[in-house]
Each structure stands twice: as C-alpha cells, then as structure tokens.
Amino acid sequence: MFAEHRSARFRPAVAAALLAVALVPAAPSVGRADTVQEEMSATERVVAELEESPVHVDPSYASAFPEELAQEMGQRITESGVPLRVLAVPLIEGGDWNGQADLMAAAVHDRIGGEGHYLVLDGERLSGHDFSTGSATQVSRGFYASQAVSMEMGYDAPVAERVERAVEVALSDDPEGIYTAADEQRRTGVSDWYYSLGPGTYALFTVLPWVLAGLALLGLGVALFRWRRPRRAPSLPQHAAFDNANQARRDELADRAGRELVEVGERVGAAVPAADDPTAVEALHQALDAHAAARRVYDGLPEEGALADIAGVLVLLDAAEDHINRAVRPSGRRRSTPVRSHCYANPLHGTVTKMTRWREFGGRGDVTVPLCAPCAGAVRDRRRPTVLPARHRGREVPYYEVPAEESVWAATGYGTLRKDLVDRILRGDHEAGPR
Ligand SMILES: [Zn+2]
Structure with missing residues (x-):
C-alpha cells in the first residue's frame, strides 16, 4: 500500500x-x-x-x-x-x-x-x-514511534499518554534508536508469536510488505488473537502440551537465559542513575538486586527440566531491565516506563498483559491477574490457558499449583501476585523448597 x-x-x-x-x-x-x-x-x-x-x-x-x-x-x-x-x-x-x-x-x-x-x-x-x-x-x-510505544507501554496505558510519548519519539533525533532499545527490552520473556518473528525482524522492516505485516501483527496483535482463539479446535490435554513445551524449548530457553544474564549484567554495570535523584538510585539498586536474583536462580539450574526456574530467570531479567530504564531516565519521563507485568498463566507469554479476572481459578475462587491476550481469551471462553508447567512430586502440574511454601514462583505468581519475589530469592527461599 x-x-x-x-x-x-x-x-x-x-x-x-x-x-x-x-x-x-x-x-x-x-x-x-x-x-x-x-x-x-x-x-x-x-x-x-x-x-x-x-x-x-x-x-x-x-x-x-x-x-x-x-x-x-x-x-x-x-x-x-x-x-x-x-x-x-x-x-x-x-x-x-x-x-x-x-x-x-x-x-x-x-x-x-x-x-x-x-x-x-x-x-x-x-x-x-x-x-x-x-x-x-x-x-x-x-x-518507529508507534511501535516503540507499543513495546514500552503496552496497550493499557491511557491513550493520551501513549500518543504523547509517540509524538516525543517521532520528533526525536533517533526514532529508530528508541524503537531498537524498546525492542531489546521486550526480547526477554517475549510471547511466542512475537518470538517467532525472530532476530531477522530488523532486516524485514526494510521491506515494505513486511512493514504492513509487522503493523498488523504488532499493532493489532491483541485484536487478532481475540478474533482467532475462539475459532481454534479445543486445546489438547494440558499434560501433552507441557511435555512438548518442555522438550522443545527447555534448552533453547536456558541458553537464552544465560546469554541475557550476561548482557543485562553489563547494562546494569554501565548504568548511571539520573543525577541527584534518590528514586533513580533506588531503581538502580532494584535492578542490581533483580539481576543478582536471576544469577542465583540460574546458577542453581539443574542439567534438565526446571522450566519454571528458567522462566523465573527471564522474568527477573525483565524486571532488572525495567529498573535500569527507570534509573537512567529523567524523573519526568519515568511514569512512561512502568515495571512490566508478565502473563500470570505463563510468564513466557510476555509482558503485553491486561489485568483479567480468572474465575474459579484452580477451584479456589477468583483471582485478578495480568494475562496475555490469548490467555485472557481462553479464560473468557472458560478454557484453561496454556499454563507454565512445573514438576511436583513426580507429576507435571501448573506451576501455581505447587504449594507456595515449596515454590517462590507459585507464592508470588512470578511477581504478579506479590512484589517480594526478588527479596525471597535473595534470602534463599528458592533453594529451600524441594525441587
Ligand atoms: Zn498468557
């Protein structure tokens, strides 16, 4: 066009x-x-x-x-x-x-x-x-401006704020650079459909038909999923889905976690907090803590399995990125860089989420949690979303069904239910529970 x-x-x-x-x-x-x-x-x-x-x-x-x-x-x-x-x-x-x-x-x-x-x-x-x-x-x-804003702020921020930020990016000296930075932020813990675009995305953006495809996918992704999900055949039993997810992606995700741990470590080390701003210093401390927690979980990873822990490393690295971003920004712009929330059902679905009421969740009444669009659609249709599996007493169960005292991930919903995930890991709660 x-x-x-x-x-x-x-x-x-x-x-x-x-x-x-x-x-x-x-x-x-x-x-x-x-x-x-x-x-x-x-x-x-x-x-x-x-x-x-x-x-x-x-x-x-x-x-x-x-x-x-x-x-x-x-x-x-x-x-x-x-x-x-x-x-x-x-x-x-x-x-x-x-x-x-x-x-x-x-x-x-x-x-x-x-x-x-x-x-x-x-x-x-x-x-x-x-x-x-x-x-x-x-x-x-x-x-670049519209895409950067989608990545930085998701789809839930007030429209005026999003447009304001988009104008700021569009008028800046380097809209592409801001977009690239936002894209790098997004890479960790990205949802599957985003991820399937792969690192070749940059190159593809130079080809015009793909710009349109990109717009459709990225800009209208939420609408697209809402439209598509209900038409799909009923999902397979969750246990099969778990096994496949484990076998196919475990090693790939573990490698990625290792790489990104180093990269984020370098960025934390190089970050300089905004001058004379206690909030910025505090944010940098939070970034260091989140990175240290990620390192701790990563160093304790067993040779096999432990997908829930690998997901945890990626979630913690996202948190570290958000805190770095907050630390280096002038205070006036900080509200446009919130700490993102991952999909509660499966944090590997990414951070483009919306607070959603999940009825009769696990037979324990309702919870209101951030869910990605496909998971929110599944919940709306009374199906169980593709949840992140965890091993508990020899069985694969949704990670949140592991007793809270045995799993920091279940206890905090990867930080979506409680904000003390990093503290819990740094004080050793993660190592304490049986694995
Ligand atoms: Zn999800």
Missing part, C-alpha cells in the same frame, strides 16, 4: 476515488457512488482540520484527549518543523476509509503531499504511517 502510494502520479481526488472503489467491489453502483462521496468528504474534513493544527482530534475523543493537550502537542510539532500529523479518529469497519488507518492516512496524505508522518489513534490502537518523497534518508518516524 505504501509503495503504491509513493509512486502514485495521478491526482489526489482520483486516487481517493480509486481507493474507495477498490474497497467495495461487490457493492451496487449506487452504494459505491455514495461511499466515494462520503470518503472524499471525510478526507476533506480531516485535511481542512490539519491546515489549522497538525493534531486532529475527533470530538468523540474529547474526554480521553483534552483540547489543551492537543494544542500543546500541535505547537511542539509545528515548532519542530517535522511534517508529523496526529489523527485521533474512530474508524468503523465499512465506514469511512473502510475503517482502516492506513487507508485514511494515505487518502489524507494524497491531498497534502510531500514528506509526511502520521500517528493514527483509533480506539485503543495507535499506528504509524510514513510517506516519503523518495529520498532514502527519511526516517519512518511514525512507524
């Missing part, structure tokens, strides 16, 4: 019409003409708004996105000289631009031309769209 758009030579109005026609090939001709009319006028409205300010907020966002904030943001963008535009518009499938953010950005940009970077907020989704004038040196500011 971007590639086609970039090379478009025809006039904008024609382009918009073609776009609309392509979208509704099966519609009767009268309906098609109406749709074209609507799309053009909706696009024109947005373009007219953008002439006043680079930030266009639909009235339906007034409470989530206060006017003063939009003005302040618009001023910052104008002063920066970067052709960045922010569109907060609710998109409805079958409505204007067929409810697709990239189509809206393309249609709007057709009227404006030149280099352009767009951040589109649609409901909870923030996406970035970039249009260049052909010069290879132009940075995909919108794309």
